[in-house]
Amino acid sequence: MSPQQRSATVAERLREKSGELTAAERKLMATLFANYPMAGLVSITEFARVAEVSTPSVLRLAKKLGFAGFPSFQEELRTELSAQLQNPISKHDRWAADAPDAHILNRFASAALENLSGSLKLLDHRAFDATVGLLADRKRRIHVAGGRITQAIASYLVTHLQMARPGVSLLPATHSFWPQYLLDIGKQDVLLMFDIRRYDARMLEFAASAEVRGARIVLITDQWISPIARLAVHTLPLRIEAPSSWDSNIVPLFVAEALVAATVNANWRETEARINELESLSETGRRNK
Amino acid sequence: MSPQQRSATVAERLREKSGELTAAERKLMATLFANYPMAGLVSITEFARVAEVSTPSVLRLAKKLGFAGFPSFQEELRTELSAQLQNPISKHDRWAADAPDAHILNRFASAALENLSGSLKLLDHRAFDATVGLLADRKRRIHVAGGRITQAIASYLVTHLQMARPGVSLLPATHSFWPQYLLDIGKQDVLLMFDIRRYDARMLEFAASAEVRGARIVLITDQWISPIARLAVHTLPLRIEAPSSWDSNIVPLFVAEALVAATVNANWRETEARINELESLSETGRRNK
């Protein structure tokens, strides 16, 4: 297909102008993309109501995109949809529109999908639930550890868990601090470790020391399973393959987020109070929103 | 509710009644089926004109099919189309074995999929490619910045980009270091920023300062689009909703990984050498441990 400048889709025009959109216009863009293009195929009044802006704002957006008015804008949406309905929709609609199937975004998306569904089949949801039970237990302190690559995921988990409950800390990246950190690990504490391929020998050593001190170890690892599993009370094996030089940590992040959400749910009363308190503390220095 | 409670599609109702349709109504039916259902999603006037009948005939047909009026008829067409356009993805085949559908893991998986496919529709793959072009350009230094939550994702990206190329650094989390960090940002440098909702005012300030110094800003944000978009040469909007108290950063991580993989591909020769060198250095380090 030849690159026709004039027949740019509404979606393309929107993306092109996305930098110069006002707040109300961005709301409209978000609303439209949330259900593209059906959301724009209602009356201007309805569209404005759904996006929670005024009708003039809709009109201004349509004009900014180069249309004579709202009807022209809608006509273009209808034409696009018509054209799209002619050819078999199937997967093109699903992934990045226009981009070739071989585009890295689509290849990565396929891999992520495979990893996610593969991991969910691989892991035992009872182990997950039991882990949540440990994380939600406020009598236990929580220590999170990650390797060179997974450190970022561990840090992300800690940031969120700290919002949900007290007594959460992250093992520093610097190995030389580990011995002194070990002193703070006591009986009944939980040590949640991320250890994926290229298993770090020092992580294993650390796990062994923590286990001796009575810590409960939970391991998040890959499908080949880190040797730390021998020491762990629960092991969550995941799939991490990616069309890249390195593994994908999307699923580990997924599990981290799910653990946080489940932990919050398990102990909503106390957590809610904590979150609200955090909110009010944050808003002290902030204005609106 | 309304008498037309049965869930028959407009097409089905039409075929059912096809025996008792008048001449004008058959013309309308033919017109609608010629481009179903788009032909019916225009104004009653236009629909009548295309079918070469009068507007009252359209109305009579709508009522004959059991609708209160033309708007109800059209609403039904829209609903059908919406349902048809829904991603076939939503019908995911049993995720975690045994676990109930309502289990947090499955709910999170659904949300992740929605976010992923939604983001890919929202994303402009040319903006992605252009960003890769910037990241792969070794004449430019790369600076990566993240907010309170996205800092971990930014850090993950930096860890990987540093393996792929020189001149990559992470903006420290501590705000007080930012002014001096700014000194290192020069013309042609790339500033890749993660800014998702609860947009950080200081991030915007920092972006503005960097832009003044001539940096090219690439923004990874959510579907509501951070105000930094005004300063950015490329903006990658993503969907981040999750069944949790906080947003999901799975898709931002996905994009980070895809950016790394694409950057590596874009410059394979040099990158390969660098990775090999890194490998040998790590081996040495391990033996000396």
Next chain:
DNA sequence: TACAATCTGAAATTATCGCTTCACACACCG
């Protein structure tokens, strides 16, 4: 802090749509 520029939505205005009415057309009968 004041001023200018920009953004936003309430209200007023205009255009268009959806619907009703009704006269006419065309059958099929007695």
Next chain:
DNA sequence: CGGTGTGTGAAGCGATAATTTCAGATTGTA
């Protein structure tokens, strides 16, 4: 040939949608 029933669209009447106007709100700037 009228009479009767059904189908059709022109014309017009609200009702709603689309657009314009304008004043207040917000934001950036000196």
